[in-house]
Amino acid sequence: MTEAIATLRGRFDPSRHGALLALVVIVLFNLAVTPNFFQAQTLFVNISQVATIAIVAMGMTLVIATGGIDLSVGAIMALSGALAPLIFLSDFATANPGLGLAAAIVVPILVALCCGVFNGVLVSVLGVQPIVATLIFFISGRGLAQVLTNGNLQTFTHPSFSYLGTGKVLGLPFQGWLVLLIAVVLFWVVTRSVFGRQLLAVGGNERAARLSGIPVHRVKIGAYVICGGLSGLAGLIVVAINSASDAARIGNLMELDAIAAAVVGGTLLQGGRAPIFGAVLGAVIIQLVKYTLLANGIADEVALIAKAGIIIAAVYLQQARKE
Amino acid sequence: MTDLIEMTGIGKSFAGIIALQDASLSIRPGEVHAIIGQNGAGKSTLIKILTGVYRRDAGDVRMTGTPLVVTTPREAQDAGIATIYQELSLVPLRSVTENVVMGYEPRTRLGLIDWKAAHARTREILARFGVDVDVTRQLGSYSTAIQQLVAIARAVSLDAKLVIMDEATSSLDDQEIETLFSVVKGLKASGVAVLYISHFLNELYQICDRVTIMRDGQTVATHDVAETTKLGLVSEMLGRDASEIQAAGLTALSGGHGDPGEVLLEAEDLRSKTGLRGTSFTIRKREIVGLGGLLGSGRTEAARAVFGLDALSAGAVRHHTGATLDTPAQAIALGMGFLTEDRKADGIIPHMSVRENITLALLPKLKRMGAVDRERERRLVSHYIEALQIKTSGMEQPIRELSGGNQQKVLLARWLALEPEILILDEPTRGVDVGAKFEIQSIIRKQVAEGLAVLLISSEFEELVEGADRIVVLQDGTSVSELQNPGVTEGALINAIAHHHERSAA
Numbered sequence: 001m002t003e004a005i006a007t008l009r010g011r012f013d014p015s016r017h018g019a020l021l022a023l024v025v026i027v028l029f030n031l032a033v034t035p036n037f038f039q040a041q042t043l044f045v046n047i048s049q050v051a052t053i054a055i056v057a058m059g060m061t062l063v064i065a066t067g068g069i070d071l072s073v074g075a076i077m078a079l080s081g082a083l084a085p086l087i088f089l090s091d092f093a094t095a096n097p098g099l100g101l102a103a104a105i106v107v108p109i110l111v112a113l114c115c116g117v118f119n120g121v122l123v124s125v126l127g128v129q130p131i132v133a134t135l136i137f138f139i140s141g142r143g144l145a146q147v148l149t150n151g152n153l154q155t156f157t158h159p160s161f162s163y164l165g166t167g168k169v170l171g172l173p174f175q176g177w178l179v180l181l182i183a184v185v186l187f188w189v190v191t192r193s194v195f196g197r198q199l200l201a202v203g204g205n206e207r208a209a210r211l212s213g214i215p216v217h218r219v220k221i222g223a224y225v226i227c228g229g230l231s232g233l234a235g236l237i238v239v240a241i242n243s244a245s246d247a248a249r250i251g252n253l254m255e256l257d258a259i260a261a262a263v264v265g266g267t268l269l270q271g272g273r274a275p276i277f278g279a280v281l282g283a284v285i286i287q288l289v290k291y292t293l294l295a296n297g298i299a300d301e302v303a304l305i306a307k308a309g310i311i312i313a314a315v316y317l318q319q320a321r322k323e
Numbered sequence: 324m325t326d327l328i329e330m331t332g333i334g335k336s337f338a339g340i341i342a343l344q345d346a347s348l349s350i351r352p353g354e355v356h357a358i359i360g361q362n363g364a365g366k367s368t369l370i371k372i373l374t375g376v377y378r379r380d381a382g383d384v385r386m387t388g389t390p391l392v393v394t395t396p397r398e399a400q401d402a403g404i405a406t407i408y409q410e411l412s413l414v415p416l417r418s419v420t421e422n423v424v425m426g427y428e429p430r431t432r433l434g435l436i437d438w439k440a441a442h443a444r445t446r447e448i449l450a451r452f453g454v455d456v457d458v459t460r461q462l463g464s465y466s467t468a469i470q471q472l473v474a475i476a477r478a479v480s481l482d483a484k485l486v487i488m489d490e491a492t493s494s495l496d497d498q499e500i501e502t503l504f505s506v507v508k509g510l511k512a513s514g515v516a517v518l519y520i521s522h523f524l525n526e527l528y529q530i531c532d533r534v535t536i537m538r539d540g541q542t543v544a545t546h547d548v549a550e551t552t553k554l555g556l557v558s559e560m561l562g563r564d565a566s567e568i569q570a571a572g573l574t575a576l577s578g579g580h581g582d583p584g585e586v587l588l589e590a591e592d593l594r595s596k597t598g599l600r601g602t603s604f605t606i607r608k609r610e611i612v613g614l615g616g617l618l619g620s621g622r623t624e625a626a627r628a629v630f631g632l633d634a635l636s637a638g639a640v641r642h643h644t645g646a647t648l649d650t651p652a653q654a655i656a657l658g659m660g661f662l663t664e665d666r667k668a669d670g671i672i673p674h675m676s677v678r679e680n681i682t683l684a685l686l687p688k689l690k691r692m693g694a695v696d697r698e699r700e701r702r703l704v705s706h707y708i709e710a711l712q713i714k715t716s717g718m719e720q721p722i723r724e725l726s727g728g729n730q731q732k733v734l735l736a737r738w739l740a741l742e743p744e745i746l747i748l749d750e751p752t753r754g755v756d757v758g759a760k761f762e763i764q765s766i767i768r769k770q771v772a773e774g775l776a777v778l779l780i781s782s783e784f785e786e787l788v789e790g791a792d793r794i795v796v797l798q799d800g801t802s803v804s805e806l807q808n809p810g811v812t813e814g815a816l817i818n819a820i821a822h823h824h825e826r827s828a829a
Contacts, residue, residue, distance in 0.1 A: 192697070194690045201683055204672035211632070211669055212684040212737070213655035272674040 018317045026288045034295045051175035052234040054283035057261035059227030061279040065203045067271030068130035075141025077235030077251025080108030082145035085154040085245045112232025120221030145247035154245040165240030187276045203271025264314040325388045327352040333382035342368045343540045353514045360537035375399040405478030406487040415463030420445040423477045448476045452506045468499030487518045557821040584608025592638040597624040600800035611777040613791030621800035622780045626747045630654045630661045660738030664749040670734045673723040678704045680722045681736045707736035728759025747778045784813045
């Protein structure tokens, strides 16, 4: 018996499977305590809420894997989220609905990608500390979004655009499928592509990577660009869910959720590892904790403290692995 | 006369590895004393024991006859031992005055800092060294030399009896070195002793009175500088017999090279901010060119410049294709590889597997539709694991779990997998056990027979002498002579290094 436990202990590495265990514990807890937890409706709500965190967290994971960090994700969400309604509510879009819708999706994401280029160039070519470089958009991006909308709340009725946030495919929310698709693509990029290998090498030992001829600057810019683009997409989804765009609130504090999800998912802050599905799992845990507290009538403020607890636990497990 | 510092029988080991064994050092009051020795000879360990950074395991330290007890650098400073490190330990963003009086600020009666007195004192101290600067300006706005002088001024203001200068001239230009030397002479005149650590033997003859030579954690000898020759010092540093070196002479070097291939790369009069002052050499197919010289002679810097890592301020690297070499990526694309000296900092990606580490430089060639061609990758990796006999539990094992020798083989495989034309090897067998060392050397030999050109840097003279077809001798960033095998002996190489020092001193 004790032998069996010992083998189990040997197999079970808390730092590797801790997040999975946490997920199981939260689900079991909810099944026992939270009323109406085992309902399709609950599943839908959680999937549609977790999608944005998961999408941004995957981008963040790539950036952290290079040894960097991106604080501007929330602000980029606000920027793209503010742009989209401006475009599809414009006269041009009302005249050409199809083109207008396409532009309302493509243009904000292009702008988000450009933000990523800016961050990446600052960090790699100019050698600015990532935390400082991305602080620039963290501060100015949301300001820009509010200037564009005059600080007004934009509400709209636009069924085709809202599909991004409220549509269903095979009975499940559209953005859930989107997360799955992005995760599969990024997983392929990280584990199979040359870019992914170079990304992990840059994060693992930048000097050695440079000496081995890896285009360090290009790889880093690539990571920030992907992260920016995904943030832009997440911004669109938030707006689509709400059928309203409030530049002051879209993606507020998203950078912290995304970093937390990445860390809980097993990303090392010093770089060199990019567990994509880990980031999704981390996002799910964070969302479920929020939901659990909310559904049981505990204030949002307390949820913040709970999140901090999760991060501490995740970092503690990472530290333990280093030894 | 009682010695100012008397260290005897000093022993120190780190985690069971002996760093110092029965080392000794004596410094007289008011003398300029040099310590020389190769890397790892124990110079810095001995000094760190003196300054309270390390605690000795055995031995006795006395200052003017009484036992000296220091357990922290601060206590050493209070005892009158001041250290000026290579990396200045000053605060560049604060004023000159603040840097000089830091921790010992004059106070007013209210307990506040008396800035008027502080500035005046700083000005007075600096004036003694002939330095006239605005003491209220930020220290960082002045040159390295001035900063170094400020560090010395700080030491003197603390009533130092001994100033330790660790590689003080390494970042100074000739003019600044002159200023520094005059300050050292000034210190000596006012009765302060100076302990001087430098890799440049010429400096010794300019300002030092006595010299202590260390080797393998022991003190070999202490001489009056006036009674030594550079040949003698070099031979004591390296542990070779001076007469043997002399007997071998330079003239015995004759005989050509058996099979000189065409010239692949030509480095002409390389100059750089990293310390190259006119280095030239050529690399031909099917030969090993060695770079010889003491530490700090510019060997690694020359290799880095050739590989496109450091910018040249003058001179040119000419590749036989006529292509330019500005980045490592370009060099690799032209068929060059660089096995670096510092395996940990510049070589391995610790998290990654043996497989991923081997194919790191090869990725562009393994690319198929954006993805890594995994099948080819595995084939290549298992070929090299077998060919180089890398001991690993499998290609997926993280490289950090391998022994030093096997890590080195993985890195060698990284470059060999490129099927390079030119391979730069910087200390290829350092920190590698004897067995792996032999294997690595024979792998290199075999590759050269098949046409590879190698630029070899090694601090082990046997490796250079036996391995290289030609040895280019560097000194202070300048290539000074070239030895041709067969016919090179260790003595001849040491002689070439030492003799040139003689000549440049004359």
